[in-house]
Amino acid sequence: MTFMIVASPCAVVLATMPPLLSAIANAGRHGVLVKSAVVMERLGQVDAVALDKTGTLTEGSPRVNDVRPLPGPGLDESELLTLAAAAERPSEHPLARAIVAAAHERGLDLPDAEDFASAPGVGVTAVVGGRTVAVGAPARLLDDAVGTVAELEESGRTAVLVVVDGTPAGLLGVADRLRPDAAATVAALTTLTGTAPALLTGDNPRAAAHLAAEAGIDDVRAGLLPQDKLAAVQEMAAAGRKVLVVGDGVNDAPALAAAHTGVAMGRAGSDLALETADAVIVRDELAAVPATVALSRRARRLVVQNLVIAGVFIAGLVVWDLAGDLPLPLGVAGHEGSTVLVGLNGLRLLRETAWQRAAAEGSG
Secondary structure, eight states: OHHHHHTOOHHHHTTTHHHHHHHHHHHHHTTEEEOOHHHHHHHTTOOEEEEOIIIIIBOSOOEEEEEEEOTTTOOOHHHHHHHHHHHHTTOOSHHHHHHHHHHHHTTOOOOOEEEEEEETTTEEEEEETTEEEEEEOSSSOOGGGHHHHHHHHHTTOEEEEEEETTEEEEEEEEEOOBOTTHHHHHHHHHHHHSSOOEEEOSSOHHHHHHHHHHHTOOEEEOSOOHHHHHHHHHHHHHTTOOEEEEEOSGGGHHHHHHSSEEEEEOSSOOHHHHHHOSEEETTOOTTHHHHHHHHHHHHHHHHHHHHHHHHHHHHHHHHHHHHSOOOHHHHHHHHHHHHHHHHHHHGGGGSHHHHHHHHHHHHO
8 A cells, every 4th residue: 555655656747737837827927828738838849930020020010101102093192092091991911000090190081992802921902992902012013113112121111012903003111110129039039049030021121131130130031921931930840940930910820830839929910820829929028938938948947857856756755665664654745745845846937036037048
């Protein structure tokens, strides 16, 4: 009976869940929703990071600061912005919201759009007032507009093309600001994983490179469609990397699903991204990403500690019982004591200081 009690693996069973669940609870108090204990464990395994740009590395609240009609349709700025905003109004993309907001700021009345269609990474099309309007990446520009696009992109802005009835009608310059903690987060993730993060964006190469330089990112992959982002993540995974993808849009959903672990920015994240991701940054603080990774690694270390403690106690009590005369009360005390000790050790991550130490570890 004594042998059956001391050989019972209760402490081993309890070694894993308390640290992981405590880490989930601590992260939740700091605005990070981790969907399962398995996700919390996998976060600590990542050794490569891929970041989206708009809404992830940037604040996700872009503004239209340039409206430039092109010769052809003969639209003025107000007419051009009205058509673009009406077509973009049903869209969830941050750039679409910026265009609609710019129209509202100018007091423009937006007509209803019909036959709306969205192609992730490309743009939207709709019928507005009997005219077919397409808004998106400037892939169908006329030659005389190339200089204007380059000027917008060199200044770090995103150029958005408005096509009316098949003819390029104008360009919108949209600018977004880098998050204040973006550079520190990139440095923290580099320290944690040993590899600098990559930037995966559907934006133009000039604007992406301009912003990446501010954040301290060298690996910039721009002009990517959703399937291109997916291919980039799969390429990193094929090289033996455990990839963490951080994004917020519909365009990021395939990459989030294919990654070892996916994290979505929650404030302006699309429903598809929030559903696909394994964890959600509810407070929209990018610095929470390295802090959560560091917290996961602390939880994994506690799991190992617990397994060692449980193994030593069980092995010691079993050897004592087989080699000598272990009293039953002492065997019960040793068995229950090891179980309680393992549980309490795992619950240490519930303390507020555990998150602070993880954040310091991530930034250090």
